[in-house]
Amino acid sequence: MQPALPTGPKAKAADIIAAIRTLKEVEHAHRLPTPDEKRILSRFGGFGAVAL
Structure with a gap:
């Protein structure tokens, strides 16, 4: 079962x-x-008003 968003x-x-920190670490x-x-990473909802 996945944790609640x-x-x-x-x-x-x-x-x-x-998610950003994780991505930077993986890419590095x-x-x-x-x-x-x-x-x-899957919990990254994007940027802007829609993400929040």
Whole structure:
């Protein structure tokens, strides 16, 4: 079962930041994301008002 998606702006913003940091780490290491990193990346909702 997947964890619930964030509902508030702060939780969504935290997910966006976590996804960006994770992506930078994966790209810097020149490797594919782990299953845990894929879960973090999948929570990225985009930028702008629609994302929050």
